[in-house]
Amino acid sequence: MAEPRFTTDLSGLPDYAFGHRSLTWWGVMAFMVIEGVAFAMAIAAYFFLMNHQDHWPPQPVLPPNLLAGILFTLVMLASEIPNTMIKKAAEKLETGPVRIGLVVMTLIGIVLFVIRAFEFASLNVSWTDNPYGSVIWMLLVLHTSHILTDWVDTATLTALMFTRHGESGRRFADVSENSLYWRFVWLVWLPIYLLIYWVPRWVA
Amino acid sequence: MRPVGRALALLAPLALAACDGIQSTTGGDGWHGERFNSLFTLFMIVTGIAYVLVLAFLAAAMLRRRGEGRDGPGESEAPDEGGVSRTLVGWIGLIALGLTILTLGSYFADRGAARAAANPALEIKVTANQWWWDVEYVGATPQATVRTANELHLPVGVPAHIILVSNDVIHSFWIPNLAGKQDMIPGRVLDATLTPSHVGEYRGQCAEYCGVQHAHMALDVKVESRSDFLRWRAAQLLPARPPTTPLQQAGYNYFMGRECSACHNITGTSANAQVAPDLTHLASRKTIAAGTLPMTRGHLYGWVADPQGPKPGNNMPYIGLEPAELHAVVAYLESLK
């Protein structure tokens, strides 16, 4: 081949970026879409099964008890405050607030696991009883698996931010994407919460 | 030759083979079958034109052989692209026109089928099982209800409403000469309407994979004149003939005393189980084991001696009858006309 003609110099470009300028953001977005579609399909399955039943929940099953679900939802919504704080701090490369925020989020995760355990106990049905039981257990398990993976992710990032790896700009970008993912986790909870706790009351 | 045969004959002489046969979609022996043939002919014409146009354009493009010898990478000369673009617009219009014709054609054919189902004169319940068909002619009273298996008799020209249910997995009810298929889904009650237009013998077969013996789940269909049908129905209503010879009597005794009566029903005897095909008039049928074997003495021997031989995996177990027992049971079964 002929001699290359040099027309563009890239050396002045940054070596990390936030948001849609980073590759990680696209990866996280794609996984959110994949999981979002899975949730949408699970919700579609819920309505499909509901349409083929005379009673929802089937008699004599009672709808889930409300307390644990309400508590979980409130903690989940409240967690967006530290989450937003972390995201903003990360984009300003502020190590201190990011560290504190991540520790708080890790602790909130543990609180959520405890409440979630009570939620499972208040469903009033087993997954083996009928399709109603199967589908609400599926929704709750599916969502719990997201809480779990995000918690492992957050805990790992928290540990990282306390090491010298935390000083890199790219690590702050990862923190920012992690906060983005948490938003997804609580956003998908809202329709699932209605399906598990309220739709059985409304259609009964 | 029927119209579809003519259309197919344009394509390949092989098509001729499709015109007759007891299990043929182009048989056209029922209301739906006739519509299928006209609609299929329409589709053959439209898609045939499309295919010929594509091949002609391809051949023309290849035969132009513009500058094949010249070497070197592509140049951006653009000869006559405007003409090609206009042709593309025409081509899209042509496809859209063809699709509109075909969509309307199939829409009206489908609507016609729904209307034809409006006034059935006969109600038959067909229950699919792994791997046989339970057939019930629903009468006004339970006593007027005929129950048989793996054989469907229909009066010619009479719309018959077929109620389709399944006892286990998904099956599909398909008698190609008479109509398209309808799945039979456990937990649902579905239906089909058959209006046969010719007297004759046909064959249906399960069209949804339903397990190990899906291949051996056929249904013999006999379309008869109305009087023949009524005669058949009246005969089927009778209880089974009592045994008349000592050998038949011995077979009867074995049947009632051994495993047979645990699953099969023979009306008029103490065998009244419902999990396997009804045998009250077994010997009047054309085949054994859902079309697996022709109804002959030899095949009855073979079947009763070892049902797992010709149809491995089916639900009739190997009983292990002694030769004398086998001889007697077959003699009794043969008498169930």
Next chain:
Amino acid sequence: MSDERTRELRDGPNLTGEALHDRLAGTWSRRPGLIGWFTTVDHKEIGRRYMVTAMIFFALAGILGLLIRTQLAKPDSGLITADRYNQIFTMHGTTMMFLFAVPVMEAMAIYLVPLMLGTRNISFPRLNAFSYFVYLAGGVMVWVAFLLNVGPDAGWFSYVPLAGPEFSPGKRVDFWAQMVTFTEVAALAVAVELVSTILKQRAPGMSLARMPLFVWGVLVTALMVIFSMPSIALTSSMLIGDRLVGTQFFNPVEGGDPLLWQHLFWFFGHPEVYIIFIPALGFVSQITETFCRRPVFGYPVMVLALVSIGLLAFGLWVHHMFATGLPRVGYSFYTAASMAVAIPSGIQIFCWIATIWLGRPRYQTPLLYVVAFVVTFVVGGLSGVMVASVPLDLQLHDSYFVVAHFHYVLIGGAVFPLLGAFTYWFPKITGRMMSDPIGKWSLGLLFAGFNIAFFPMHFLGMMGMPRRVYTYPAGMGWDQLNMIATVGAFITAAAVLLFVLNALVSLKRGRVAGADPWGGSSLEWAVSSPPPAYNFAHIPVISSRTPLWDAPSGMPVATGLAVEHRELLLTSVLDAVPDVREPSVDPSPWPFIAAISTTALFIASIFTPWALVWLSIPTAATLIAWFWPKPGGALEAGRG
């Protein structure tokens, strides 16, 4: 940081040619030997592995196809037992769809897309390596199960309740469902990599409107994977739930519904066909362009056609369910939508032929594959229009007519272009040309064998022969046609064998190809054959759709990427304006270790649900180790 930046060694006028090559090769090459093999993250090496593995599965599934045809050559054949036959046809379909067709298309994309875009590696390269090992493990698992006589036997679409716990006891269907899990994980991972690579790693100046049509096809396909595969992942999990932990989703006795399975399966299953077929359309476009020595006619319409096929694919799933007794009104919609696919397909066919018409075609083997593709695929497309009609489909559905239809679409529409693509890119991948005369012979034999095998099946279907029967009685009029089909199947197999032999011999003895043996227009032909580990010494700068044709005096390039650690260029999504220098990861053993752990988890969970709990701990540990930055080294790009 700016101090560090100025000290870093970068490519440019002062560092080019041999000196640059040595340095980049040192940075981007993998370790030699077995450890290098297990730790590499080079998209070309992973892509080659995917190709070879997928082709082995293709051969295995082909052998099963021959067994099927041998059994059906004669009526009442006792060659293969019913039980074995049902495993064979299930494995034939499952292997062809999940282990050959989708992976081989992704393999081609993994190999070609970074080269066509002018970048040095795919995005998330460790995820790419991981996906391969997971795919391999899933395929090996289901095949070992089959060879041990616990192969799945409920068909490739595993309809419930037949596939449920009551009617398929034992582990057979569990292996099927778990194989789906493996291949979904792999396919989704690759789809994510491809989408982000295509959107963010294009060479400067390669706006969306300058992407090669193959890359467009891959983009549409990857998005379809992302939107369709979660459905099968969910529904196969529900099936596993019913089978292993007693959920009641599909059990009609408890109010569950078998049709829920069909909806969720075909919401994936129909797009699946297009996931296989759209990359093949991309092959056809690339080949046609090169061998007609002019750009493909109607680029904007071609892109629109690809996108609209991708969208329509999600509105068609019910046409697999016309016989299930759904409300008739809805059917008309699905009929119209299914037929509408003929419009974008017809446009594409027209544009390729128009390219031949307007160009100066050279009839070498790859272009002849395109011709064979048009002649066969259009038959499959037109029979597809027939089965889109409800009254026709109710007859033709689940008969041999449909078997003929989808083999015309999948072999004519996807395998022919694939073999043409192998012939076309073989010199790029291996550095040597395949024999053109033998290539033409194998194509001719394939074309003849394929049509002899599958054309008669249209008639068999019309004559009432249902699918998936292990035998049929004599006297149905089916005997001769079945025998002809079997003969054709063996001719087809001989043709594929000849193709493989040609490839193997050419690997050693083929003519040395050079960088650009065909006079191609896209960027992969700008690098040597086979390409170096780092792909491009300098990142090319693009100003047209056919850069190699339009820059005869040497390609303009960009400078300034790091040389001593792995670095990629990210550009903006629409116009590919240079934006960020992104570090790219080094080789790592963790993707392989994580794949082993994931495999253990998936397989063990067939035997006890507790495996999900216990084995997720080592799996999580391996994933954390994977993402934990190397001391002092370049950093992995986040999640995924």
